Amino acid sequence: xxxxxxAGISGMKxxxxxLDVIGNNIANVGTTSFKGSRVRFQDMVSQSMSQxxxxxxxxxxxxxxxVGLGVQVAGIDTLVGQGGMxxxxxxxxxxxxxxxxxxxxxxxxxxxxxxxxxxxxxEHTANAPSxxxxxxxxxxxxxxxxxxxxxxxxxxxxxxxxxSEVDDKPSLDYDVTKSTTTPPKSPTLNYVNADSTTxxxxxxxxxxxxxxxxxxxxxxxxxxxxxxxDVRVKTxxxxxxxxxxxxxxxxxxAILGQIAVASxxxxxxxxxxxGNIYQNTSNSxxxxxxxxxxxxxxxxxxxxxxxxxxxxxxEMSNVDLAEQFTDMIIASRAFQAAGKTISTGxxxxxxxxxxxx
Numbered sequence: 054x055x056x057x058x059x060a061g062i063s064g065m066k067x068x069x070x071x072l073d074v075i076g077n078n079i080a081n082v083g084t085t086s087f088k089g090s091r092v093r094f095q096d097m098v099s100q101s102m103s104q105x106x107x108x109x110x111x112x113x114x115x116x117x118x119x120v121g122l123g124v125q126v127a128g129i130d131t132l133v134g135q136g137g138m139x140x141x142x143x144x145x146x147x148x149x150x151x152x153x154x155x156x157x158x159x160x161x162x163x164x165x166x167x168x169x170x171x172x173x174x175x176e177h178t179a180n181a182p183s184x185x186x187x188x189x190x191x192x193x194x195x196x197x198x199x200x201x202x203x204x205x206x207x208x209x210x211x212x213x214x215x216x217s218e219v220d221d222k223p224s225l226d227y228d229v230t231k232s233t234t235t236p237p238k239s240p241t242l243n244y245v246n247a248d249s250t251t252x253x254x255x256x257x258x259x260x261x262x263x264x265x266x267x268x269x270x271x272x273x274x275x276x277x278x279x280x281x282x283d284v285r286v287k288t289x290x291x292x293x294x295x296x297x298x299x300x301x302x303x304x305x306x307a308i309l310g311q312i313a314v315a316s317x318x319x320x321x322x323x324x325x326x327x328g329n330i331y332q333n334t335s336n337s338x339x340x341x342x343x344x345x346x347x348x349x350x351x352x353x354x355x356x357x358x359x360x361x362x363x364x365x366x367x368e369m370s371n372v373d374l375a376e377q378f379t380d381m382i383i384a385s386r387a388f389q390a391a392g393k394t395i396s397t398g399x400x401x402x403x404x405x406x407x408x409x410x
Contacts, residue, residue, distance in 0.1 A: 063123030064391030071384040086191035087370040095127035136371040147193035148368040151360020153314035154189035157209035169257030178339045192329035203261040213261040214254035214311040214345040254345025261310045293361040315340035
């Protein structure tokens with residue numbers, strides 16, 4: 054009788070948690086790239102009234118007699134399934150179609166490739182320098198600041214590979230000593246001609262920049278010959294592999310870098326920190342970074358295991374409203390039933406007390 058009271062209390066508490074999770078899912082049905090959650094229950098310890106008995110010569114076996122003492126929350130799982138795609142026609146919007154999270158950083162900005170976020174060439178794990186915090190997101194609603202830094206909606210810098218030519222003599226450059234415009238206060242990036250066949254990614258990740266102008270080396274063999282000078286960036290595009298290309302005045306195309314993408318052995322183990330961003334935990338595993346474009350053949354290439362980056366689209370929430378409302382009805386009725394257990398136990402206690410009268 055008293056056990057039923059406490060079992061009812063545990064049922065109300067557990068279903069209250071489930072209603073809280075359902076309410077959060079419904080509230081975020083329109084949140085970009087939101088991943089819904091579910092609640093799982095498990096029974097508490099059971100009190101044994103009698104132990105099991107094995108069959109004997111004169112009688113058969115007897116099962117144990119146990120009374121359950123209630124319910125508890127077994128886990129709250131993040132459902133990492135793909136959300137629907139919504140076209141936006143905005144060139145700074147990107148959606149991951151498949152596996153992968155964008156990498157964003159907060160804190161000290163690496164000034165060169167040498168002090169960027171290191172990527173292990175064998176394990177493909179990321180190692181952030183001191184003073185830099187790494188986060189991960191599926192929200193591809195990117196923005197630019199006045200210096201051209203590529204950011205998420207909360208101002209965290211988007212990380213990626215700098216792209217250069219194998220001989221380290223790019224035909225397009227953004228050099229502080231050459232450019233007549235004020236360069237971004239971000240890592241110095243080499244911008245190379247997209248027609249080059251000898252491209253290679255940097256070994257580290259640094260914040261990407263989309264500048265207003267790029268310094269272009271002149272071509273004496275052109276007709277007519279061209280001289281060195283700044284060329285304005287007319288527009289840019291983001292390809293499926295994350296390579297950012299700028300179309301310059303005059304028709305040349307420059308590669309500005311490649312957006313980095315990471316995956317996890319257990320994405321459900323990521324911790325939500327708000328703002329549509331996640332942080333890895335001890336159970337999610339370390340981030341496994343996608344290899345860059347034209348990576349050296351000596352380095353294992355894992356790029357085939359990641360999804361495509363779709364420009365002009367955003368991933369929507371993966372919450373199914375019909376399923377959430379059904380779960381809400383079940384949780385609400387279960388909550389009421391648990392409350393009824395308590396009121397019924399109270400009536401029985403009242404009858405016992407009345408026996409003395």
